[in-house]
Amino acid sequence: MRTGSEPTTARSSLRLRLGLSLRGLVWAVFGLTAFALTGRPGWAAACGVLLVVVLVDLVVIVHRVSRRSGRPSGTRGWGREPPRA
Numbered sequence: 084m085r086t087g088s089e090p091t092t093a094r095s096s097l098r099l100r101l102g103l104s105l106r107g108l109v110w111a112v113f114g115l116t117a118f119a120l121t122g123r124p125g126w127a128a129a130c131g132v133l134l135v136v137v138l139v140d141l142v143v144i145v146h147r148v149s150r151r152s153g154r155p156s157g158t159r160g161w162g163r164e165p166p167r168a
Contacts, residue, residue, distance in 0.1 A: 095151070101144050107137045 114130035 097144055097148055097151075101141075101148070104137055104140050108134070108141065110135055112139060 111130050111134040115127055115134060118127035118130060120123075
């Protein structure tokens, strides 16, 4: 029995978040290198900080996706366990 007000067909936004994080990763690396090469250390540092934030977000997303990868809750390992005979 559900107690919340969420829809019964709610879908996770992890794939969208993964795509946005990958796009952010590309732009942060581009900004870091461009500003470092043009001699703007302040902007390069800001892009470096953004790069660290994006990498942490990617680690969290990959962890959550791997946790939801078709395993019944409470089991260990990657993927499904074989059925017991």
